[in-house]
Amino acid sequence: MTMIDLLRERLDSAGYTVDAVLERITDAGQEGLLRNSTTPALVALGDDRDPLATLIRLFPLHRGVPMADVRAALPVDESVALGLLAVEGDGRAHATVDIRPYGFETSGGPVSRWLVSDHTPGLDHDRTPMRPDYVLGASPASTTLAQLSIPDEVASALDLGTGCGVQSVHLATHASRVTATDVNQRALDLARLTTGLNGLDVDLRKGSLYEPVAADRFDLIVTNPPYVVSPPSTDAGRLMYREGGFRGDDLVRAVVEGAPARLNPGGTLQVLANWIVTDEPWEERLAGWAPPGCDLWVIERERLDPFAYIEMWLADAGLAGHPSWDDRYREWLDYFGELGVRGIGMGWITVVNAERTDPRVVIESWPHEVAQPVGPALSAHRRATGQAAxxxxxxxxxxxxxxxxxxxxxxxxxxxxxxxxxxxxxxxxxxxxxxxxxxxxxxxxxxxxxxxxxxxxxxxxxxxxxxxxxxxxxxxxxxxxxxxxxxxxxx
CATH class of the missing domain: 1.10.10 (Arc Repressor Mutant, subunit A)
Structure with missing residues (x-):
């Protein structure tokens, strides 16, 4: 039995699932975690020291735990060797990463998995800056992408910019072959733990955009790329999970325009993206991204003014109250002024390799409520576009x-x-x-x-x-x- 197999067995035996964790920490604990506060969950756990309580303390709550409790819950030597635990001099262990239960629904029923990522930043008001190669776990963005991804059975799928591997976990339920890429080596390391822990066979490759798959084609590509429109910075100061180092929204444009060469005939690319809005009509600008012969469907779900956008991402980086807030804010405003940014659009982009002489290009704003998961409707739209023509x-x-x-x-x-x-x-x-x-x-x-x-x-x-x-x-x-x-x- 491998180290990862032994770890999986112990997590299983502890009943470390979404429902079990939510039951133990109660609604108050869950609401507290949404506020980045662990106290309500700790109060709910009380003095419990069983394996499930230990796993909750170690991972979602990021607390040190006595070694006796850790040994009852996990294979300690194997967990240390895998880089999951660090044993402190005080005889306690701390988790170096977050292993979190993750559940979702499929057409075949509910699925229970685990995700391995870095810990939630700002937990209990911790102001430690995020490391540049920080790996995000399940987030509203990753959940949104999973919900809008078409659920059709496919032979091959690409998770472009995999992060912790969350999209690969979803794709593996309906794709015979899954490939995942990332430019961040730490992301690939944690994605390898995620996929291994869940017993998934995913081909992980390092590289930027489509470079690692230059010789491959896919039926489905999904991506939540590092789309944040931010001022250029050195690699040492760039948060790789959200900032790609491209000018403006050129990264998203490169993903869209490069899709046909990596898609099988009839294949689909789905992107969760941001794009800049200038004095040029945004519909015309994004329509210009349509690859030849491909259907392009852009749905703007939300638009923020430059101030709200900058404040959101500065806070996301943990800079609220930090001495650098004002300087970073001004730097960002100057950059937006240089680009002529009047707003930032946020939404969904779908590209279908239709191989038609009269491809359909639809650019629309739809800020209204949708019924999630919306993936089946997007899949039906792909077929309906041809029928309507x-x-x-x-x-x-x-x-x-x-x-x-x-x-x-x-x-x-x-x-x-x-x-x-x-x-x-x-x-x-x-x-x-x-x-x-x-x-x-x-x-x-x-x-x-x-x-x-x-x-x-x-x-x-x-x-x-x-x-x-x-x-x-x-x-x-x-x-x-x-x-x-x-x-x-x-x-």
Whole structure:
């Protein structure tokens, strides 16, 4: 049995899972950790010294633990050899990294794993600066990327900029072969522990962007690259997990433009990204990133002004209250002034290697609520884009079904005989809404897979005493939109 196998066995035997940890630290402990305070969780543990309590103290709470308790919970010699524990002179052990249980849902049911990363910065108001090669654990960004990643079964997947390996853990549930890269050697070391601890066979390679996979192609690439738009700095002062050292948003652009050479036909790149907004219309600027022959879909989920953006990332680096705050703030403002930054867009970028002469480029802002996980909806959109572009005769001959989650909402004055307008609203995916008139609403409502679309339009035209050809000309462009936006599925 290898050292990593022995460690896995001990974590299993202690019941070190998300649910077990949350039960022991209680809701108050969990809320405290969200505030970077360990006290509520420590109070909940009390004097407990069983293996699970020891693991919680060592890793999420980052506390020293007496060696007798550690030996009851972990293989100490093996953990020290793996670089997970340090034994202090006072006879206590401290964790040098964070091993945290991590759970998520898949189409096949719940999955329980562990992630190995550096400890949460700022825990209990610790102001120790983060090391440049700091490795982030599960974060809101990594969770968002996992939720928007398409869950389709694929032969090959690339986790570009793997960090602690969280995306590889997800990809391994639906990809036959997973490759993960990072420019940060420490990230690769911890990702190797993550994948090994979970018994996953992931090909880990060191290098920047697509360099380590220059001879490979993939069906799916997912990445949460170091996209923070920050002033250039030396490698010694750069936080590698968030800052790539590129000018402006050139790193994200390089990821997007380099995708076709690394994607199989029909393959997909998904990026969680930031981009700068200047006086140039942002839609036109990002549309210019579209690789030839590829569909590009950009969804801006949020936009921050330069001040809010700078303050967010200075605080993320642990510089709140630090003497360098003002100087760093001014440096960042000067850099944004040089770039002409008026704001920072944050959102999702999807590239599909469609290999078409008329690729679809959609740049939109959607700050509204979505239904997570949104990955299945993004996967459906990839297929729907091709269906919506079909010739008129094919659309009219096909049988379409209004999606089950679509509901009709009517708006008007109370007591009025007829509503002022009618909305079709999605309950899943992006939760879009579409205003419909009587004719278009009638056609959409009749799409139950029984009749071809052409027959439905003809029947509605007869009911409304309209010319069928004229109604077809008015309705068909809106049907294309309804297909692409996920209101209709092909029967």
């Amino acid at each position: 079909a010739p008129d005769r094919d659309l009219l001959a096909a049988r379409w079904v209004l999606r089950d989650d679509v509901v009709q909402e009517t708006f008007g004055r109370p007591g009025a005989a007829d509503p002022e307008y009618v909305i079709l609203r999605q309950g899943a995916g992006l939760k879009r809404a579409m205003r419909v008139d009587t004719a278009f609403g009638g056609v959409m409502g009749a799409c139950d897979g029984t009749l071809p679309l052409g027959a439905i339009i003809g029947a509605v035209a007869q009911l409304l005493d309209e010319d069928a050809a004229s109604l077809t000309g008015r309705v068909l462009p809106r049907i294309r939109v309804a297909i692409e936006e996920g209101y209709l599925d092909r029967s």
